[in-house]
Amino acid sequence: MPRVSALGRDDLPEEQRPLWDKMLAYGPFAGQAGVMANRLPIFEHNWKLLTQLSDEAVLDKRYLELAIITVSLVNKCDFCIDQHAPKLAVAGLVLEGVETLEDLKAYPPLTEIDRLVIDYAIAVSSDWHRIRDQVIEDLRAHFSEAQIVELTWRIALCGAFNRFNDVLQVSV
Incomplete structure (x- = not known):
C-alpha cells in the first residue's frame, strides 16, 4: 500500500485521461502513475516524456x-x-x-x-x-x-x- 493515495483515471481532469490510457499501454504502471497524479505536472511531464521516447524508440x-x-x-x-x-x-x-x-x-x-x-x-x-x-x-x-x-x-x-x-x- 503506498504511503500516499494512488489516484485513478477517473480522478484526473478529462484532458489528462488520454495520457493515462497511453501510460497503461506503455506498461503496468498504474500504481506509480496514480501516486504521481497527486501532482499533475509530475504525472503529465513524466508520462508524456516516457511515452514519447517509447514511440520514437531510438534506443534498442x-x-x-x-x-x-x-x-x-x-x-x-x-x-x-x-x-x-x-x-x-x-x-x-x-x-x-x-x-x-x-x-x-x-x-x-x-x-x-x-x-x-x-x-x-x-x-x-x-x-x-x-x-x-x-x-x-x-x-x-x-x-x-x-x-x-x-x-x-x-x-x-x-x-x-x-x-x-x-x-x-x-x-x-
Whole structure:
C-alpha cells in the first residue's frame, strides 16, 4: 500500500485521461502513475516524456531495459525490477536466476554490448563524477549520440523513479 493515495483515471481532469490510457499501454504502471497524479505536472511531464521516447524508440529496447534493471538492482528497487523484467524478456533476454547485481554481471548470455550497458548503468548510478572520456568513446562504437543521451537520461531517471517508488512504497 503506498504511503500516499494512488489516484485513478477517473480522478484526473478529462484532458489528462488520454495520457493515462497511453501510460497503461506503455506498461503496468498504474500504481506509480496514480501516486504521481497527486501532482499533475509530475504525472503529465513524466508520462508524456516516457511515452514519447517509447514511440520514437531510438534506443534498442534490450539495452534500455537492461540499463533499467541494472539501475534498479543497484538501488534495490524491487518494484522497478518486477515491472521491467518482463519487458526485458520481450526484448530477448530472460534473466532466469538473476537476483543480484553480481548475478547479472556474471550472466552467461550477455553480449559485449550488454556488458557495456551494464557497466555504464552502474557508473552513471553510483560513480557518475568519475566517468572518463574512454567510457563515452566505448559507447560511441555501438551507439549514436542521440542513443547515448537517451541511455544516460533513462539511467538517471530510473534512479529517481527507484527512490520515488521506494520512499512512497508504490505498488502495482
